[in-house]
Amino acid sequence: MSTDIPGIDPLDGLRAPQDPDCDVFLTGTVFLDIIFTGLDSAPVRGTESWARGMGSSPGGVANMATALARLGLHTSLAAAFGDDHYGEYCWDALEQGEGIDLSMSHTVPGWHSPVTVSMAYEGERTMVSHGHEAPGPAGAPGVAIPAEEPAFPSCPPRARAAIASLVPGRSEPWVAKAARNGARIFADVGWDETGRWDLDALVDLEHCQAFLPNAEEAMRYTRTDCPRAAAHALAERVPLAVVTLGAEGAYAVDAATGASAEVPAIEVEALDPTGAGDVFVAGFVTGTLADWPLADRLAFAGLTAALSVQEFGGSLSAPDWEEIAAWWQQVRTFADQDPAALQRYAFLEELLPAAARPWPLRRAVPTIGFRRPA
Numbered sequence: 001m002s003t004d005i006p007g008i009d010p011l012d013g014l015r016a017p018q019d020p021d022c023d024v025f026l027t028g029t030v031f032l033d034i035i036f037t038g039l040d041s042a043p044v045r046g047t048e049s050w051a052r053g054m055g056s057s058p059g060g061v062a063n064m065a066t067a068l069a070r071l072g073l074h075t076s077l078a079a080a081f082g083d084d085h086y087g088e089y090c091w092d093a094l095e096q097g098e099g100i101d102l103s104m105s106h107t108v109p110g111w112h113s114p115v116t117v118s119m120a121y122e123g124e125r126t127m128v129s130h131g132h133e134a135p136g137p138a139g140a141p142g143v144a145i146p147a148e149e150p151a152f153p154s155c156p157p158r159a160r161a162a163i164a165s166l167v168p169g170r171s172e173p174w175v176a177k178a179a180r181n182g183a184r185i186f187a188d189v190g191w192d193e194t195g196r197w198d199l200d201a202l203v204d205l206e207h208c209q210a211f212l213p214n215a216e217e218a219m220r221y222t223r224t225d226c227p228r229a230a231a232h233a234l235a236e237r238v239p240l241a242v243v244t245l246g247a248e249g250a251y252a253v254d255a256a257t258g259a260s261a262e263v264p265a266i267e268v269e270a271l272d273p274t275g276a277g278d279v280f281v282a283g284f285v286t287g288t289l290a291d292w293p294l295a296d297r298l299a300f301a302g303l304t305a306a307l308s309v310q311e312f313g314g315s316l317s318a319p320d321w322e323e324i325a326a327w328w329q330q331v332r333t334f335a336d337q338d339p340a341a342l343q344r345y346a347f348l349e350e351l352l353p354a355a356a357r358p359w360p361l362r363r364a365v366p367t368i369g370f371r372r373p374a
Helices: 063-072 083-097 173-180 201-205 215-222 225-235 276-289 293-308 320-329 340-343 344-350
Strands: 022-028 030-036 053-061 075-078 079-082 106-108 116-121 123-129 160-166 184-189 207-209 240-244 250-254 259-265
Touching: 022 063, 022 276, 030 083, 053 063, 053 293, 063 075, 063 083, 063 276, 075 106, 079 083, 083 225, 160 201, 160 276, 173 184, 173 201, 184 201, 184 276, 201 320, 215 225, 215 240, 225 240, 225 340, 240 276, 250 293, 259 293, 259 320, 276 293, 293 320, 293 344, 320 344, 340 344
Parallel strands: 022 075, 022 160, 030 116, 079 106, 160 184, 184 207, 207 240
Antiparallel strands: 030 053, 116 123, 240 250, 250 259
16 A cells, blocks of 8 residues: 555655656566464474464565555566466555556566465564566566567666665676666675675676665675674775664665764564565665665664564565654653654654554555455
């Protein structure tokens, strides 16, 4: 669902007639996520476990696309969708439910949707996935389609920003094209299965304005034993290095100014961490495009991620402005609240209206296929 607080546009006052219609472009694989929560422990071999909660939602790259759209950014997603019921559900949930532009996406006849089953317990998650690469020739931004079908545009749309996931030894042509067209490239990275941890192997890093690895990834890539030192080392390669520190928050270095910022994490009771990293990136992209100070960007990204882990599911849990407003209203009522901690988020005061409903909120129906009454 998109935000239902009217008038919340994080880029209000920054938009101009000549600007691109698209705020953020991204591409990748959309999964159908089925999430089981309320498990007391990992399933035991040879037994049946019952979960107290379950949700289904578009996952994979849809987690980040949804998080961006709920924060008011005009989001364009290029992805392949199966022509099964799962694919239809994911398409409808993203386009109709979240207002995401899928004009660069495509339905692949005869291809079933990738599926991930996720089990959340003890603050962690275990996942099992199944899927096949979409058939057809490569060349489209992040997807492949059958040869008999018309190809995607060879160039991504003009956008203020684009989000890429870097893979060692692989370059995605669309990243360079997006950068040449004026998009600010934000990138994360996954675990390096080769074990080399070679920054030079991240070919598209040269096009990136911001690089957002986690602490372990950052230290391995920079051969350092401190995530903050890793951030400074990465700032020699990219204009903005952001290292997420898990329960400790995040640390960032602006190479242009030499400024650094660190914001501690918000303590929450985590239900499901699925998609929290995607939500963090979406929050940071939002603050960057809105030209907020670096510390405010980190605080906002950490806040959105913290709100997300208190719900289950990836895209289901991404907060919108109404939930952020409700949290800000609620947290100021605590008598023992640390004034310094409140001050860290005081920049929200100018952005947010009074919350329409009390926090916490439930945002979506976590299942597939309820029949609507005639």
